[in-house]
Amino acid sequence: MTKIQNEETGGNQLFPVFLKLNDLHTVLVGGGNVGLEKLTAILNNSNQARVTVISREFLPEVHALAAQHEGVNIIQKSFADEDLHTAEVVIAATNDSDLNNYIRQSAHDRKLLINVADKPELCDFYLASIVQKGDLKLAISTNGKSPTIAKRLKEVLNESLPDELDISLQQMSELRNTLTGDFAYKVKKLNSVTSILVEPKAKVNKNFIWLIWSTIIISIAIVVTTLYLKEPVFKDFVTGIDPIFYYFLGAGFVFAMIDGAIGMSYGVTSTTFSLSMGIPPASASMGVHLSEIMSCGIAGWMHYRMGNINWKLFKLLVIPGIIGAVTGAYLLSSLEHYSQYTKPVVSLYTLILGMVILSKAFNVKRKKSADKVKRISLLGLGGGFIDAVGGGGWGSIVLSTLIAGGRSPRFSLGTVKLSRFFIAMMGSLTFITMVSSDHWQAVAGLILGSALAAPIAARISNKISTKTIMVSVGIIVILVSLKSIFTFVSKVL
Structure with missing residues (x-):
C-alpha cells in the first residue's frame, strides 16, 4: 500500500530529521565492513554518541574506534531479542539477510525505528550523506535510489560551500543574542542582515x-x-x-x-x-x-x-x-x-x-x-x-x-x-x-x-x-x- 501511494504521489516522500544521538541509545548489529561503515558515519556526526555494537566477530578498526570513543560499547555475542530492551535506534549491518529480517521484526515488535544496510525497502530511515561546515550541516537523500549520487553531491557541495559560512553562523548567533524588542522586530532585523544571501548575483x-x-x-x-x-x-x-x-x-x-x-x-x-x-x-x-x-x-x-x-x-x-x-x-x-x-x-x-x-x-x-x-x-x-x-x-x-x-x-x-x-x-x-x-x-x-x-x-x-x-x-x-x-x-x- 505504501509503495503504491509513493508511486502515485511521486518524488521523495521522506521527512528529514536530525537526531541527537548523544542523548539516544543506538544498537548496531554487525562488526564487519558494513558495521564499520555505519559506526564511522555515526561517530563522524556525533562523536559522543551512545552506541552498543553487537557481533560474533569484529574488525580491528571497530575496536580502534571503540577505544577512541567512550560512548561505544562492544559486545561479542550472537544477537538476541533482549539486546533491544534499552535501544532507541536500531541499525542492522550484517551480511546475513535472514538475521537482518529477524532484527527488523524484533525492532518493530518494540516500536523501534531501524535502518537495514543496503536494503532500502526494509528501512524506516536512511543514513544520509552529510556536508558539514562547522555548525552548518546538510543531509542529502536520493530516497535510497543511489548512494553513489549522494556521495558525489556531497563532494561537490563540500568544495563549493566556503568554510566562512561557519563564521557567518557564529556572527548571526551573536547578533540574535544582542537584539532587543519584540519578535517581529527581531525577525525584521535578521531578514535585513541576511538579505544579501538571496539577492540575484547580478545585483551584488x-x-x-x-x-x-x-x-x-x-x-x-x-x-x-x-x-x-x-x-x-x-x-x-x-x-x-x-x-x-x-x-x-x-x-x-x-x-x-x-x-x-x-x-x-x-x-x-x-x-x-x-x-x-x-x-x-x-x-x-x-x-x-x-x-x-x-x-x-x-x-x-x-x-x-x-x-x-x-x-x-x-x-x-x-x-x-x-x-x-x-x-x-x-x-x-x-x-x-x-x-x-x-x-x-x-x-x-x-x-x-x-x-x-x-x-x-x-x-x-x-x-x-x-x-x-x-x-x-x-x-x-x-x-x-x-x-x-x-x-x-x-x-x-x-x-x-x-x-x-x-x-x-x-x-x-x-x-x-x-x-x-x-x-x-x-x-x-x-x-x-x-x-x-x-x-x-x-x-x-x-x-x-x-x-x-x-x-x-x-x-x-x-x-x-x-x-x-x-x-x-x-x-x-x-x-x-x-x-x-x-x-x-x-x-x-
Whole structure:
C-alpha cells in the first residue's frame, strides 16, 4: 500500500530529521565492513554518541574506534531479542539477510525505528550523506535510489560551500543574542542582515563590475603607452624581434599557469628567471608587475565570474596592499640592493608557512574560526611591500597565511588574485616613473605570455580539489623558499 501511494504521489516522500544521538541509545548489529561503515558515519556526526555494537566477530578498526570513543560499547555475542530492551535506534549491518529480517521484526515488535544496510525497502530511515561546515550541516537523500549520487553531491557541495559560512553562523548567533524588542522586530532585523544571501548575483557588487572593466582598460593603456614611448628600443623590437622575447614569452606563460592555478609563485619564479637572464633587480620587479596587470586583471575577472571572491576579505587587503606596494617600489627603485636583505627573512617565513599548509592538507580537522588571521590589513600592507622590494611574494605571503590560518583555499585564491591586479597596477606606475630600463623585450614577453595563460589557469583552479591546491601551494612555497635560503647562505659563506 505504501509503495503504491509513493508511486502515485511521486518524488521523495521522506521527512528529514536530525537526531541527537548523544542523548539516544543506538544498537548496531554487525562488526564487519558494513558495521564499520555505519559506526564511522555515526561517530563522524556525533562523536559522543551512545552506541552498543553487537557481533560474533569484529574488525580491528571497530575496536580502534571503540577505544577512541567512550560512548561505544562492544559486545561479542550472537544477537538476541533482549539486546533491544534499552535501544532507541536500531541499525542492522550484517551480511546475513535472514538475521537482518529477524532484527527488523524484533525492532518493530518494540516500536523501534531501524535502518537495514543496503536494503532500502526494509528501512524506516536512511543514513544520509552529510556536508558539514562547522555548525552548518546538510543531509542529502536520493530516497535510497543511489548512494553513489549522494556521495558525489556531497563532494561537490563540500568544495563549493566556503568554510566562512561557519563564521557567518557564529556572527548571526551573536547578533540574535544582542537584539532587543519584540519578535517581529527581531525577525525584521535578521531578514535585513541576511538579505544579501538571496539577492540575484547580478545585483551584488554591480558597481564593482564597472570598476574592474575601467581599470583593465586603463591598465592596458598603461602597458601599451609604456612600451611605445621607449624608443628606439620598442621600434627595433617590432622590426626585428630579439630572441629574448621568446624566452620570456614561454617563461611568462608557464609561470602564470602555475600562479593562476594555485595563486602564487609568479613573482618569485619570474624574478628569479629574469635575474638569471641578466636583468637588474629593479627592472625585473618592474617587468613582473607590468605583466601582472593584465594577467591578474583577466584572472581576477574570471574568479569573479566563478563566484570565488570573498568581498570582505578583498576590501581589507587591497588598500593596505597598494600602500605597501607603492612604498616598496619606491625604495627598490632608489636602492636596488635592498631586496637581498628582505629575501632571506621572507623565505624563512614562507618556508614555515609551506610546512603548515602541507600538514593541514592531510589533516581532516579544520581550524576553528577563532584561529583565523585577524590582522588582514597588516598582512596586506606587509605583503604588498615585500612583493615590490623582492619582485614577488604577494601570493606566497598573503595566500599562504590565509590558508594556513584556516580560510578556504579557493576563495582565498580568487580574492588574492583580484586584489593583486590593483596592487600590480599601482606598483607598476611607481616603477615606470622612477626606473629607466633597456630590457623592454623581456618585459613584453612576460606581459604577453602571462596574459595568454591567465584565463586558462583560472579555469583550471576551479577544477582542482581543495587538498590538491593546498598540497601544491605547500610544496612550491617550500621549494622556492629553500632555494632562496641556500642561495643566500652560499653567498655569505
